[in-house]
Amino acid sequence: MNDTRLVFPGDEVAVEEEYYSSDGTFSENGIVYASQVGVVELDDKECVARVRTRNPPNVLREGDIVYAVVADIRNTMATADVVAKEGTERSLGCETYATIHVSKISPNYTDDVSKELRKGDYIRARVTGIKPSLQLTTKEEHLGTIRALCGKCKTELLRRGEKLYCPECRYESTRKLADDYGDVQV
Numbered sequence: 001m002n003d004t005r006l007v008f009p010g011d012e013v014a015v016e017e018e019y020y021s022s023d024g025t026f027s028e029n030g031i032v033y034a035s036q037v038g039v040v041e042l043d044d045k046e047c048v049a050r051v052r053t054r055n056p057p058n059v060l061r062e063g064d065i066v067y068a069v070v071a072d073i074r075n076t077m078a079t080a081d082v083v084a085k086e087g088t089e090r091s092l093g094c095e096t097y098a099t100i101h102v103s104k105i106s107p108n109y110t111d112d113v114s115k116e117l118r119k120g121d122y123i124r125a126r127v128t129g130i131k132p133s134l135q136l137t138t139k140e141e142h143l144g145t146i147r148a149l150c151g152k153c154k155t156e157l158l159r160r161g162e163k164l165y166c167p168e169c170r171y172e173s174t175r176k177l178a179d180d181y182g183d184v185q186v
């Protein structure tokens with residue numbers, strides 16, 4: 001017997017004689033109440049009452065593909081601000097500050113972060129860890145820089161082989177490029 005009515009914190013959802021309090025609920029004086037907005041789920045097998053949120057917070061998990069903007073380049077890592085999770089337009093309800101260690105940028109050995117990523121680059125990356133802080137990798141073929149601007153004139157850089165060049169000032173630079181750089185289909 002599942003309910004499709006929306007309940008609010010404090011609404012009565014069950015009696016403890018029949019159901020124990022579980023996710024999204026609390027019990028008081030034998031009554032189970034909702035502790036969050038959501039839909040009631042009465043589990044007759046486990047004898048528990050839950051309140052499920054209809055739009056769970058958009059959080060990141062290990063393995064997720066994300067889009068991020070490189071914020072800073074340091075000796076052993078790049079920092080980036082995650083702007084979206086692939087497959088969803090909803091904003092993220094979690095930490096968006098991420099780090100990419102130099103060993104996680106390219107499948108080839110590199111000891112110079114600035115040869116692989118630059119401040120302001122748009123990247124596609126995979127989440128490799130969320131605790132104690134958000135960590136990303138761009139090692140895979142489909143991961144890496146997907147859009148970059150010239151550091152001198154801000155023109156969008158074009159791909160030439162494995163490098164990028166500026167059509168305006170002809171400045172050339174290297175990146176860990178995603179295989180679809182310049183041709184990203186959303």
Ligand SMILES: [Zn+2]
Pocket residue numbers: 150151152153154155166167168169170171
């Ligand atoms: Zn330029």
